[in-house]
Amino acid sequence: MKPMLLYYYESPNARTACAVARHVRAPVEFVRIELRQGEHRRPEFLAINPNGKVPVLVDGDTTIWESPAIAAYLAQKTGSELWPSAPSQQVELLRWTHWGAAHFNRHAGSLFFERVAKPIFGLGAPDAATVEEAGKHLRHFAKVLDTHLRERRYLLGDALSTADFAVAAMLPWTRAAQLPLDDYAHLGQWYARIEALPAWRQPYPDADAVDMAA
Structure with a gap:
C-alpha cells in the first residue's frame, strides 16, 4: 500500500495540516515544496493541485486540497x-472553521503577507493602508473570538477539534506579523493550550526545518 503524501511548505495553512497529521x-510521508524556487508552479505539481498551492494530501486515488479538508480527512481516517x-x-x-477563513485569518493573513511574506519573497515594503485596514478588522474579530472563549477551553467547548487548528493558523506569526492581539x-x-501541543510546536518531519514563524 502506498503511503499518503502530504505536500507542504513552512507557511500558515500547510503548517496547520502538518500539525494535525x-x-x-x-501515516503520511511529508513532501516539501520549495515555494521560493517556484516548485508549486511546475507541471508535475500543478497536475496534483492546479491552484498551485500547498498543502495537498494524496491518498491513493484521493487528492485533497485546503488545510481544513485535509485535517478533517486525517482525523476521520485515524x-x-x-x-x-x-x-x-x-x-x-x-x-468556526469557515469563520476563521473568512474573517479572523483573512485579516491576520493580510498582516502576515505585508510584514512577513513580502520581505521573504522580495515583494517590496508593506502597504500602510492595507496594514491599517487589516488591523482594524482583526481587532473586531479577535474580540468576537475572545468573547466566545471566555468560558470555553476550545472552540467547541472542552474538546480540541480541527477547528482549533484551523482558526489558530496565523498565530505562530503573531510577533513577526505584529498582530494586535x-x-x-x-x-x-486558548492559544497557549494549542501552543503546548507537541505537534503544533514541531509540525515538520525535519527537526531542523526553518519555520517562517521563527
Missing part, C-alpha cells in the same frame, strides 16, 4: 476525536 499520528461524532458538533466545527486574554489563554 502529527497530532493524529497519520478515528481521532479531533473530528467530533455528534452532527451538531460537526456543524459547529464547520461554522495583546488585549484579548481569553484568546491568548
Whole structure:
C-alpha cells in the first residue's frame, strides 16, 4: 500500500495540516515544496493541485486540497476525536472553521503577507493602508473570538477539534506579523493550550526545518 503524501511548505495553512497529521499520528510521508524556487508552479505539481498551492494530501486515488479538508480527512481516517461524532458538533466545527477563513485569518493573513511574506519573497515594503485596514478588522474579530472563549477551553467547548487548528493558523506569526492581539486574554489563554501541543510546536518531519514563524 502506498503511503499518503502530504505536500507542504513552512507557511500558515500547510503548517496547520502538518500539525494535525502529527497530532493524529497519520501515516503520511511529508513532501516539501520549495515555494521560493517556484516548485508549486511546475507541471508535475500543478497536475496534483492546479491552484498551485500547498498543502495537498494524496491518498491513493484521493487528492485533497485546503488545510481544513485535509485535517478533517486525517482525523476521520485515524478515528481521532479531533473530528467530533455528534452532527451538531460537526456543524459547529464547520461554522468556526469557515469563520476563521473568512474573517479572523483573512485579516491576520493580510498582516502576515505585508510584514512577513513580502520581505521573504522580495515583494517590496508593506502597504500602510492595507496594514491599517487589516488591523482594524482583526481587532473586531479577535474580540468576537475572545468573547466566545471566555468560558470555553476550545472552540467547541472542552474538546480540541480541527477547528482549533484551523482558526489558530496565523498565530505562530503573531510577533513577526505584529498582530494586535495583546488585549484579548481569553484568546491568548486558548492559544497557549494549542501552543503546548507537541505537534503544533514541531509540525515538520525535519527537526531542523526553518519555520517562517521563527
